[in-house]
Amino acid sequence: MIQHTTIRLAPYRRGFHLITREVLRAINDWPEQGIFHLFIKHTSAGLCINENADPTVLEDFESIFNHVVPENLPFIKHDIEGPDDMPAHIKSSMVGSSISIPIVDGRPDLGTWQGIYLCEFRNHATSRTLVASIYS
């Protein structure tokens, strides 16, 4: 059995943001056992799972990803939407468009330090749409 829930996130500024609570409270009914799948319907933002405690980790995610995929590389062709756009596409494929988490004993079985990140790679993004799916 599969149930989908559309989640329209509040707009977030460029950067990495913990959205665990915002996502999980959108689900009304957790099965005892299952898989939780979360998908982002955009190509310049992504989803991943990482450290949920120290805010400087989120800041370092932003600066290190900017270091790995810099803006204004001289050979970039798709620059019509600004210097942040093409790096945003690359970063979104590096982190990925979806995450999936086992549901054990009626809750998503995240590790102690794991949280769900929205990776917002654009300078001026509007609200992002996610599809949460539970199969059980």
Add this chain to the structure above:
Amino acid sequence: MIQHTTIRLAPYRRGFHLITREVLRAINDWPEQGIFHLFIKHTSAGLCINENADPTVLEDFESIFNHVVPENLPFIKHDIEGPDDMPAHIKSSMVGSSISIPIVDGRPDLGTWQGIYLCEFRNHATSRTLVASIYS
């Protein structure tokens, strides 16, 4: 219920290629609700979801990934299959070996600008084999 379909792609040259149509037309029967999972059975090519409209985005994917994971790094040991081989393995693990997409109202619920990419990282690759799985 799970149904698998093997998809043998046409050979593609090195680079990023939109294969949305080629993949989706291989599926005869879409359930109303489900998840679509696509897996590549190779280690020097990958799958991801990204921008489906501007061909220069595909070109920039190739050049930026080459910038992030350059060939001929002096410390590389596994070079027997050519300078493109080891970077291909790395890139394939960065983008990943599978994608999954919610199926909503009888079709894969991609965002407006999302398409499925084959990421072909080898200079002279032959046809790649995918396994498409639908669970409903």
Add this chain to the structure above:
Amino acid sequence: MIQHTTIRLAPYRRGFHLITREVLRAINDWPEQGIFHLFIKHTSAGLCINENADPTVLEDFESIFNHVVPENLPFIKHDIEGPDDMPAHIKSSMVGSSISIPIVDGRPDLGTWQGIYLCEFRNHATSRTLVASIYS
């Protein structure tokens, strides 16, 4: 139907390690058709699928990922757990926290050269916990 199995890996040193056998032998019962999902409950290690034959590939994974995400970048703020910690978080989100593989004819349908990697990014990690899920 979904069945979870918790797998507590032996501790591995920093680097990339083939854990295909260790993971698959933890599963007692494979369905004829299904999906195999593997999730790591940590934020400084990851999972991916890559080449299963040449040990130098594993060494090159380690050195190339260190090249892409170097330690001691001057702008890093979260350094209290050592210079390997923040790069470990980044690398884990690059490779991802889970993999999924179609189960075809009673076995995980990996390609000839595909194996499951534990990507251990910390210098002194202890045992890592995985959740293996089979849905059929």
